[in-house]
Amino acid sequence: MKSAFFGLTLAVALGGAALADPVDGTWKTAEGETGGYLHVTIGPCGAAICGTIAQAFDASGAASADYAHLGKKLIWDMTAEGGGAYSGGTIWAPDTDKTYRSKMALSGDALEVKGCVAGGLICRGQTWTRIK
DSSP: OHHHHHHHHHHHHHHHHHTOOTTOEEEEOOOOTTSOEEEEEEEEETTEEEEEEEEEEOTTSOBOTTOTTTTOEEEEEEEEEETTEEEEEEEEETTTTEEEEEEEEEETTEEEEEEEEGGGTEEEEEEEEEOO
C-alpha cells in the first residue's frame, strides 16, 4: 500500500513538472534608453503567469545590485491562449511607473511583450530573449 501511494505521489509530482508553461524561464529584456536591461523570471503565480525582475544590468553589462526594483513584479495575471499567445495580463513599465494591459507572443527563444492602451489599439513592445 505504501509503495502504491509513493508511486502515485511521484507520478503526480513529475506530471506537474511536465506541465510547466513554455514561457516559464528567465528572459533578457531589450535595452532601455540608457543601454541597461533586465533579467525577468517568468513562472506561475496562482492560476496565472507572472514575471518578476530578477537582475538589472547597466549598459556595460555589469550587474546593478542597487537597482530599486529588484524583486518587483513586472508582469501579472497573464493567461495562455494557446499557440504561443498570452493575454489578459498587466505589465508595469519601470521607466514611466505606469501599468498597461499586456499581451505576449512566444516564438522559440523570443518573447514579444507588449503593453497596450485604448483597448489594445495602441501598443508599445519589446522582444525579449530567453536566457534559461
